[in-house]
Amino acid sequence: MYENPLVMAYMGDTIYEQYIREFLIRSGVVKIGDLQKRSLDYVSAKSQRRHLERLENANFLTEEELDIVRWGRNAKGAKTKHADIVTYRLATGLEALIGKLYFDNKNERIKEIMEFIIGEE
Numbered sequence: 001m002y003e004n005p006l007v008m009a010y011m012g013d014t015i016y017e018q019y020i021r022e023f024l025i026r027s028g029v030v031k032i033g034d035l036q037k038r039s040l041d042y043v044s045a046k047s048q049r050r051h052l053e054r055l056e057n058a059n060f061l062t063e064e065e066l067d068i069v070r071w072g073r074n075a076k077g078a079k080t081k082h083a084d085i086v087t088y089r090l091a092t093g094l095e096a097l098i099g100k101l102y103f104d105n106k107n108e109r110i111k112e113i114m115e116f117i118i119g120e121e
Contacts, residue, residue, distance in 0.1 A: 002103060005075040005096045008068075012099030017043050019114040042117065045083035048091035051117045055094075060116055065097055072096025 002008070020042040021035070029035050041047055052069065055061050061069070073093035080088045101110050 002100070005072040006077050006092070008097075008099030008103070009072050009075070009077075009092045009095035010099065011102055012095035012097065015102050015110065016048075016095060016098050016114070019110075019118070023114075023118050045080065045088050045091035048094050049083075049087045052090055052094040055113065055116060058116070060113070061097075065101075068097045068100050069093035072100075 017039070020039055024035055024038050029038055042051070056066070069090075070093065072095065073089045075089075075092060075096070077089075077092060083091070098110055098113070101107075101113075
């Protein structure tokens, strides 16, 4: 399980999206269409790439976390029709990080990363 970055990204995607959905609902967005539209600012591959680059530029991630991002980014996975391959792989790297942190029971670190991402607005 832990040896497969795509499995970690699969789990990370779920956790990441749950944080975003909860944030949007708690911030008062209650119409489904609005929730879907606003969530794209966070959960699309393009936005995940942007958030990952913000984390990197702010030196927010540890070297170990950056290694996990690279591990996820370099995994051979499915192709997407909604983003270029570089963007897709960077998004996968972020998701792999969240998934790996989850399985390592580092929930407080996930919270810190997600608060950084959400705090952009």
